[in-house]
Amino acid sequence: MQITTQEVEKTLNKYEEIDEPIFVKRDNKTDVVILSMKEYKEKLQELEIIKHLQKSEEDIKNGRTTPASEFFKELRAEYGY
Numbered sequence: 001m002q003i004t005t006q007e008v009e010k011t012l013n014k015y016e017e018i019d020e021p022i023f024v025k026r027d028n029k030t031d032v033v034i035l036s037m038k039e040y041k042e043k044l045q046e047l048e049i050i051k052h053l054q055k056s057e058e059d060i061k062n063g064r065t066t067p068a069s070e071f072f073k074e075l076r077a078e079y080g081y
Contacts, residue, residue: 012018012034021039024032035043059065075081 012022018034018036018039022034023030024034072081
């Protein structure tokens with residue numbers, strides 16, 4: 001099956017704003033999801049946060065941490081807080 005960008009644009013132009021994902025199904029299975037640029041960027045940001053949280057959890061699990069008292073001592077020494 002082929003569909004032109006003009007056909008997609010014509011369909012999407014029926015909506016003032018795309019405020020939730022549009023699921024495209026083929027053979028009764030979701031094949032494609034269309035997101036607004038805003039929602040796409042939000043999803044990318046969420047994934048980035050999740051990556052950082054997973055790394056943090058791994059650091060904690062593997063003992064790669066600094067006690068808060070030591071961290072604040074270093075912060076005061078470096079920045080005078």
